Amino acid sequence: xxxxxxxxxxxxxxxxxxxxxxxxxxxxxxxxxxxxxxxxxxxxxxxxxxxxxxxxxxxxxxxxxxxxxxxxxxxxxxxxxxxxxxxxxxxxxxxxxxxxxxxxxxxxxxxxxxxxxxxxxxxxxxxxxxxxxxxxxxxxxxxxxxxxxxxxxxxxxxxxxxxxxxxxxxxxxxxxxxxxxxxxxxxxxxxxxxxxxxxxxxxxxxxxxxxxxxxxxxxxxxxxxxxxxxxxxxxxxxxxxxxxxxxxxxxxxxxxx
Amino acid sequence: xxxxxxxxxxxxxxxxxxxxxxxxxxxxxxxxxxxxxxxxxxxxxxxxxxxxxxxxxxxxxxxxxxxxxxxxxxxxxxxxxxxxxxxxxxxxxxxxxxxxxxxxxxxxxxxxxxxxxxxxxxxxxxxxxxxxxxxxxxxxxxxxxxxxxxxxxxxxxxxxxxxxxxxxxxxxxxxxxxxxxxxxxxxxxxxxxxxxxxxxxxxxxxxxxxxxxxxxxxxxxxxxxxxxxxxxxxxxxxxxxxxxxxxx
Numbered sequence: 144x145x146x147x148x149x150x151x152x153x154x155x156x157x158x159x160x161x162x163x164x165x166x167x168x169x170x171x172x173x174x175x176x177x178x179x180x181x182x183x184x185x186x187x188x189x190x191x192x193x194x195x196x197x198x199x200x201x202x203x204x205x206x207x208x209x210x211x212x213x214x215x216x217x218x219x220x221x222x223x224x225x226x227x228x229x230x231x232x233x234x235x236x237x238x239x240x241x242x243x244x245x246x247x248x249x250x251x252x253x254x255x256x257x258x259x260x261x262x263x264x265x266x267x268x269x270x271x272x273x274x275x276x277x278x279x280x281x282x283x284x285x286x287x288x289x290x291x292x293x294x295x296x297x298x299x300x301x302x303x304x305x306x307x308x309x310x311x312x313x314x315x316x317x318x319x320x321x322x323x324x325x326x327x328x329x330x331x332x333x334x335x336x337x338x339x340x341x342x343x344x345x346x347x348x349x350x351x352x353x354x355x356x357x358x359x360x361x362x363x364x365x366x367x368x369x370x371x372x373x374x375x376x377x378x379x380x381x382x383x384x385x386x387x388x389x390x391x392x393x394x395x396x397x398x399x400x
Numbered sequence: 401x402x403x404x405x406x407x408x409x410x411x412x413x414x415x416x417x418x419x420x421x422x423x424x425x426x427x428x429x430x431x432x433x434x435x436x437x438x439x440x441x442x443x444x445x446x447x448x449x450x451x452x453x454x455x456x457x458x459x460x461x462x463x464x465x466x467x468x469x470x471x472x473x474x475x476x477x478x479x480x481x482x483x484x485x486x487x488x489x490x491x492x493x494x495x496x497x498x499x500x501x502x503x504x505x506x507x508x509x510x511x512x513x514x515x516x517x518x519x520x521x522x523x524x525x526x527x528x529x530x531x532x533x534x535x536x537x538x539x540x541x542x543x544x545x546x547x548x549x550x551x552x553x554x555x556x557x558x559x560x561x562x563x564x565x566x567x568x569x570x571x572x573x574x575x576x577x578x579x580x581x582x583x584x585x586x587x588x589x590x591x592x593x594x595x596x597x598x599x600x601x602x603x604x605x606x607x608x609x610x611x612x613x614x615x616x617x618x619x620x621x622x623x624x625x626x627x628x629x630x631x632x633x634x635x636x637x638x639x640x641x642x643x644x645x646x647x648x
Contacts, residue, residue: 179432184442191442195431199441200448207484210477252573254594256449285568364570365594 188231190387193326194342197262197391201253204387205235212249216240219247227384229266229324234386239375248372253390255282255367260339262391263369264328268384271321273298273376276383278327281368283360291331291355293341295319298376304338307354314341314348324386330394331355340397351397446482446637449576450592453510453641457501460637461487471497479634481514481574486636491523491623501640503531503617508589508644511619512578516634518571520546523631526622528554531583532613538586539618540605542579547626551593556586556606564591564598574636580644581605590647599647 177183185192190204203211205223214221218240228234239245255261263280279292292305300318303311319325330339336357338350369390375381433439437451446460462483465473472495476488489495503509511529523546530539543552543561551564569575579600580589586607588600617640625631 178434180436180439181431181433181442184439187443189442189444195433198438198448201482202442208477208480210480210484252570254570254573254575257595364568366570366573 190230191389193264193266194262194328197260197330197394200256200390200392201251202387202389203251204231205233205385206231209235211251213252214247214249216247217245218242219245221247221249224384227268227324229268229326229386234268234384236382236384237371237373238380238382239373241375241378241380243375243378245375245381246372247374248370249385250368250370251388253367253369255333255365256392258282258333259392260330260332260334260394260396261367262328262330262389262394264326264342264387264389264391265371266324266326266386267371268324268386269297269319269321269373270382270384272379272381274381274383275374275376277370277372277374278329279370279372280329280331281370282333283363283366283368285365286359286361287357288360288363289333289336289355289357291329291338293327293329295327295343302343304341304350304353305356307356309356312353314350315346317343317346319344324384326387328389339394349397444482447639449512449514450510450578453508453580453644456504456640456642458637458639459499461485461635467501468497468499471499473497473635476634479516479574479636481516481636486516486634488632488634489621489623490630490632491625492628492630493625495623497621497623497635499619499638501617501619503615503640504642506531506533506583507642508580508582508646509617510578510580510639510641510644512576512592512637512639512641514574514576514636515544516572516574516636517546517569518632520549520569520571522547522625522627522629523633524548524624524626525633526624528620529579529581530618530620532610532616532618533583534615535609535611535613537608537610537613538583538605540581540588540603542577542591544577546631551591553588553591553600553603554606555603557604562603564600565593565596569594574634576637578639589644601647 181195221237223233224236237247237249239247275296277292277294282289294303300316302314302317306312328342332339336355338353341348371385373383441448462485473487476486480486489497525544528541541554549567551567552561554561575594578592586605588603591598591600623633
């Protein structure tokens with residue numbers, strides 16, 4: 144048996160729980176302290192636990208309603224379900240119509256704030272059927288549509304991004320669980336119109352310097368869309384559980400990755 | 401009207417961007433923060449947009465609309481910015497929503513709310529804050545015109561509605577607007593609408609000598625139908641603040 148060591152003075156004040164000694168002079172017993180509000184939020188039930196960078200401007204944990212989403216695709220459905228959830232009991236189940244190649248999308252629209260490096264995070268648990276999952280955003284600024292996106296293809300585990308022309312560019316091969324929620328976060332710089340980084344579970348990919356796809360659009364009024372998308376690559380209804388969709392602004396540049 | 405860009409709106413303390421925590425001991429791949437405004441945002445607070453000022457009242461319409469006495473508002477689950485509910489104001493001529501709240505101290509006070517419309521034509525929203533203090537009333541009026549796609553402000557000094565900007569707002573999504581005014585100098589301060597910030601400090605609030613009034617802060621919305629057809633406007637996340645800073 145290993146020897147148990149006693150931390151006599153652990154647990155006071157600044158700067159964080161990783162300190163072996165308290166900053167103050169009065170020990171409070173075997174309790175570790177923290178001043179990190181991102182950790183406080185996580186401990187009190189916030190869905191923001193994964194990456195924690197950026198300022199959150201909107202999130203949905205599907206605890207209330209689907210009235211912030213527009214569902215698209217022939218025969219596609221989306222319901223709030225208690226079958227699976229990343230946390231807190233509920234998620235959204237997005238399903239395709241049943242045909243080979245059927246697509247189901249769920250789209251949230253925002254009036255965008257001051258443009259900056261913006262983050263788009265969502266967690267998903269696919270049902271094991273052969274499918275393709277995309278996380279896409281669309282920024283309309285009155286003259287141009289920018290539509291960066293990430294695609295994960297289940298048959299070959301190919302993870303790709305859309306380049307300046309919208310063509311797929313391979314990033315990596317990543318196998319993802321169909322029994323757990325996977326978390327993906329894409330950071331895009333809408334001041335330079337370039338990708339910044341992609342996080343997928345425990346992996347981080349530097350996408351800096353890579354341009355995002357765009358097309359002229361002077362018709363669509365200024366807005367920001369976030370669109371998880373599911374495509375069935377088999378005949379039959381294919382589903383994905385979606386949870387904890389988060390939009391952030393003021394994301395930092397890639398440092399210390 | 402010149403638009404000045406605030407590049408860093410929404411940032412409190414910048415420490416979330418640090419590769420290391422504030423202290424000297426790295427905590428791994430988790431990024432830390434000491435910004436309590438960000439803490440609130442992550443815990444579901446409706447205060448996500450501008451984050452300046454101290455909140456003295458907010459309404460997300462998730463419970464009741466009992467704070468809006470004498471109003472034509474109804475609760476609605478058709479749209480919500482956060483949560484599941486918002487408030488709906490419908491009008492084929494004029495409809496009214498008003499809330500009265502006690503205010504803490506005079507100074508620069510802010511009013512923020514989010515609104516959604518399905519069609520931009522045929523309506524106009526006249527809204528504004530009005531503060532009653534000992535011996536006077538002081539307030540102003542801002543116009544969001546779907547009919548004319550205009551954002552206007554009433555300047556008490558010359559009695560004229562001035563155009564702030566031509567609007568280009570998408571239907572079907574919540575837009576967020578915030579106005580700050582100084583109730584000690586009776587001057588407007590700034591106006592924010594989605595990604596834009598307008599310096600409106602050259603415009604005056606109205607000021608009326610008014611004996612015997614009870615000190616209270618009123619927020620009023622008048623929805624006009626300009627074509628006599630029924631129009632709906634959804635409201636969510638109404639936020640009142642004090643101790644707002646001056647324009648930076």
